[in-house]
Amino acid sequence: MFISNAEIASIFTQMADLLEIRGEDPFKTRAYRNAARTIENLGTDLAKMVEAGEDISKLPTIGERIANKIREIVQTGRLAKLEYLKHAFPPHLLDLLKVEGIGPKRAKILYQELHIGSLDALKKAAEAHKISQLKGFSEKLEKKILKGTLLAKKEGKRFLYAIAEPYADALEKYLKSFGEAEQVTVAGSFRRRKETVGDLDILATSKEPSALIDYFVKYPDIRKIISQGDTRSTVILRNEMQVDLRCVHEESYGAALHYFTGSKSHNIAIRIMARDMGMKVNEYGVFKGEKKIAGATEAEVYESVGLRYIEPELRESRGEHTAAKEDRLPKLIEIGDLKGDLHMHTTYSDGHNTILEMTEAAKEMGYSYITITDHSKHMAIVHGLDEKRLRRQIEEIDKINERLKGITILKSIEVDILEDGSLALPDSVLKELDLVVAAVHDKFNLSQKVQTQRILKALENPYVKILAHPTGRLIGEREPYRVSMKKLFEGVKNNGCFLEINAQPKRLDLKDIYIQRAKEAGVRFVISTDAHNKASLAYMKYGIYQARRGWLEKKDVLNTLSLSSFKKALKR
Incomplete structure (x- = not known):
């Protein structure tokens, strides 16, 4: 039986949610949530550790009680206590938590006051304006919840x-x-x-x-x-x-692989090209009349219609057929091209590992440099840095750099862009850093004009080099904030800045189509993990996948450069 870390973490998150909805001791819910976070970011498979007889109780935030539950999940595929808890609630109650603005406390109120136990019921209640009548729920929140239900339902079972x-x-x-x-x-x-x-x-x-x-x-x-x-x-x-x-038959494997890889629109274009050449392409092969002339490999299928092989990530009917015909397909970036990671957090803010631990893990991955980017003080919930603590961190990084060989730590911060476009820390401390990463973390509902002006003003700051997770989306949970992408691309390019492709699986921000458009506008990029522990440094591959879908090559990405070339590229 296969059980992934994500599935185990999900079980503990569900436990915590249901316990909180039921009004249980906060200590219990916190224990399950902490365990879920640890498991989500664990670099090795828990199932394999259990099967090997390793002592998982020694893992951070786990302990013997949680360890026993992990063993139960690995061995049976379920947690009996969770199944028992679920019987006390409607089967789809936890779906409410997929909606932005609803946590366990609000879900509890909605369930107790309005008997809401599903997304459909939540949507109907919001449309009937029943939610805004509850204590603690405003009309603004009700509109936000209605929008969130539509987003959650749109994602479906993906x-x-x-x-x-x-x-x-x-x-x-x-x-x-x-x-x-x-x-x-x-x-x-x-x-x-x-x-x-x-x-x-x-x-x-x-x-x-x-x-x-x-x-x-x-x-x-x-x-x-x-x-x-x-x-x-x-x-x-x-x-x-x-x-x-x-x-399928071996002689048809390439044709079938092409057909079932898709996308549908990409395949239709190939079939039209073949038809115009007097041929037919389907999942069984390429045919000239009744005679099969290709199909054992995908390369044969493309060659039969006069095209170079097209990588799967590009098959979305966004110009790849013409590019292949004209021999100008991009040589897509690969994970081995990267020399460093430019966005990560440590115990100075909301990370789980120290600067040294993150650096040593990055060195093991073969990086020659990293950038430490803890949060600024504006984000109180993440214990952000003020000027005093940032200078203390700068001193620590200098000391580590003196004794650590083979990798260099660059000094930075993920500074918040305030509503008026100013930054959460003054230039007097930002100028002491190697580079500044700027990001929007609040006020997501501003108008497109105001949000765009906010970000463009921040990009004009001479110390800002990178715009992190540029649209603020969380896949299936939060829509991107409204911003003029055209003006954003112009602002990034004109101010000598770079767009981040955030590799966090829930973000993957930028979206692939915007990556392609930004590249066409002359923008350059960085790919970073936004790691909050050393295991999450492995998320980089998801950023690479996203970059490939956006047609990026090695030359488009700043952190493929050597350290000396990287520093030169930062200078405007």
């Missing part, structure tokens, strides 16, 4: 790429372990590295397809088998993710 990835990897490994399996690839939106994934489409070749299907439906993580035939099967995993397996 999974963040980072959540889907371990399930896809485990399934691929399982199928490849079957002796008669030859080629196995997870296709669809997963292969195109979309930020969310609806289901998994797996293609395979085997001399014994029916035997491979039999092996597939025995996968321990399956909750329900929808269909099972000689060459294909559909199942539902325990986490409600649908998986389709198709076995």
Whole structure:
């Protein structure tokens, strides 16, 4: 049975939410939340640690009581105490917490006062203006909740790429372990590295397809088998993710992989090109009349219509067909191109590791420099830095740099952009840093004009070099704030600044289409993890995937440069 860290963390988060809704001791809820945060950011699989007999109770915030519950989840796939708790509430009550502005306390009020136990009921109550009549709920909050229900419902049953990835990897490994399996690839939106994934489409070749299907439906993580035939099967995993397996002939594998990778619009364009050349392209191959002329590999499919091979991340009908025909496809950036990470937090603000711990972890990843960017004092909830504490951090970084070899720590801060466009710290301290990362963390509902002016003014500050998570979105939870992207790109470029691609799986901010447009406008980028512990430095690959979907090459990204070249590029 496969159980991911994300799934274990989700179980503990649900426990904490339901306990808080029920009004239990805050100490209990805090213990579950702290454990969930630790597990989410753990660099190794808890399931493997349990199976190896390791003492997981020694992990931060875990302890023996939580460790026993983790063992129960790993061994059974569920937590009996959570199942018992769920029986006391409507089955979809926790869906309310997906809506921005609703936490457990407000969910409790909505449930007790209006008997709201689902997103549909929440939407109806907001439309009928019943929520604003409750104590502590304003008309403004009611409008925000209504908007949030629409966003949550729009996302439907989709999974963040980072959540889907371990399930896809485990399934691929399982199928490849079957002796008669030859080629196995997870296709669809997963292969195109979309930020969310609806289901998994797996293609395979085997001399014994029916035997491979039999092996597939025995996968321990399956909750329900929808269909099972000689060459294909559909199942539902325990986490409600649908998986389709198709076995195809080896001579058609490339055509099928192209077809089931998509996107639909990309494939339609290929079929039209083939038709105009007197050919037909489908999932079985490329045909000239009745004769099959290609299909064993994807490269053959593209070559048959006169195109270079197009990477899966580019297959969204955003100019890739013309670029391939004219031999000007980008050589997409790769994870190994990066020399440093430019956004991370330590125990100075809301991070979980010290400066030295973060630096040593980054050095192990092969980086030659990093930037420490703790929060500024404006964000009280994250224990942000004032001038005095920032100068103390500067001194500590200087001391570490003196004795640490092979990696350099650059001094920085993630400074808040205030509503009027000024920064939360004065220039007198910002000028002592190597660079400044600026970010919006509040007042998301300003008009487009005011929000744009706010950010553009901040970019004019001579010490600001990077705009972090430029649109403020949280996938499926919070829409981007309203800002003129065209003016934003102009402001970044004209002030010699750089746009961040934030690799946090819930952010992936910028969106791929804006990355492509910004590149076309002459903007350059950095890719950073926004890591709050050393394990989260591994999120960098998700930023790389997003950058590739935005057509970025090595030359477009500042932190692919050596340290000396990086410092030169920072100078306006």
